[in-house]
Amino acid sequence: MVKDFRSSIPPQITLLSRSVVFENTVFSVFADHIADNSGHQVERYLSVLPKYLVDDSIAGVAVIPVANERIGLIRIFRHPVGRWSWEAIKGHVEPDENIQAAAVRELQEEAGFSVLPDALLDLGFTAPEAGVIKARTRLFAVDVEQSAARTVAGELGHGEMVFYSRGEIEMLIAEGEIEDASTLVLLFKYWFQQHERP
Incomplete structure (x- = not known):
C-alpha cells in the first residue's frame, strides 16, 4: 500500500x-x-x-462508452491548438448536479447513449493541468449497446464518434492522433482495471 x-x-x-x-x-x-x-x-x-467545483475540486467528467470490447472516441477540433484529435466524452459538472449525473448527461448529449448512473465504472481521477487549473476530472467507462460509427451533433468542433479496438487506439496514440491528457489517462486506467479484474 x-x-x-x-x-x-x-x-x-x-x-x-x-x-x-x-x-x-x-x-x-x-x-x-x-x-x-x-x-x-x-x-x-x-x-x-x-466557477463550480464538487467533491474535492472535481470540475468535470470524462467517460468512454464501451461496446463489444471496443471504445468509443469523438473526433474533436480544438481551437487553441488548431488540431483535430480523438477524445473521450468530457464536460463540466453543472450546479446542483452530482458527478455521476454529469457523466450520464454528457454521454447522452455528446453521443446519444442513455445509461443509468449505477452502470458507470468509476476509474478515479486525473488533474488535467494541475500547474494552471484548480480542477480534477472524474473518470468513467460504461458498457453500451451500439458499436458503429455515429455522428455527434450539437457541440462546437465535434465530428463523428468511432468505436476502436485496443490495437487501433494504440496506433492512434503512436501516430499522435490522441494527445488529450484526460483521454490518455482514462484509457490507461480502463485497460489497467480490465487487466486487474479476477
Whole structure:
C-alpha cells in the first residue's frame, strides 16, 4: 500500500495577492502573486478556477462508452491548438448536479447513449493541468449497446464518434492522433482495471 503524504506536508506556496484577468460563465482567470518557503516569487502566475467545483475540486467528467470490447472516441477540433484529435466524452459538472449525473448527461448529449448512473465504472481521477487549473476530472467507462460509427451533433468542433479496438487506439496514440491528457489517462486506467479484474 502506498502511503499518502499529502496531508502531512505543509503548503509550500503562499498566495500574496490575486488579480482577475478574465471571467466567463465557466471559469475565472487570475494573475496570482505567489511565493514559496525559500523566498522564490512569481508575480503574475496564471491560475484558472472553475466557477463550480464538487467533491474535492472535481470540475468535470470524462467517460468512454464501451461496446463489444471496443471504445468509443469523438473526433474533436480544438481551437487553441488548431488540431483535430480523438477524445473521450468530457464536460463540466453543472450546479446542483452530482458527478455521476454529469457523466450520464454528457454521454447522452455528446453521443446519444442513455445509461443509468449505477452502470458507470468509476476509474478515479486525473488533474488535467494541475500547474494552471484548480480542477480534477472524474473518470468513467460504461458498457453500451451500439458499436458503429455515429455522428455527434450539437457541440462546437465535434465530428463523428468511432468505436476502436485496443490495437487501433494504440496506433492512434503512436501516430499522435490522441494527445488529450484526460483521454490518455482514462484509457490507461480502463485497460489497467480490465487487466486487474479476477
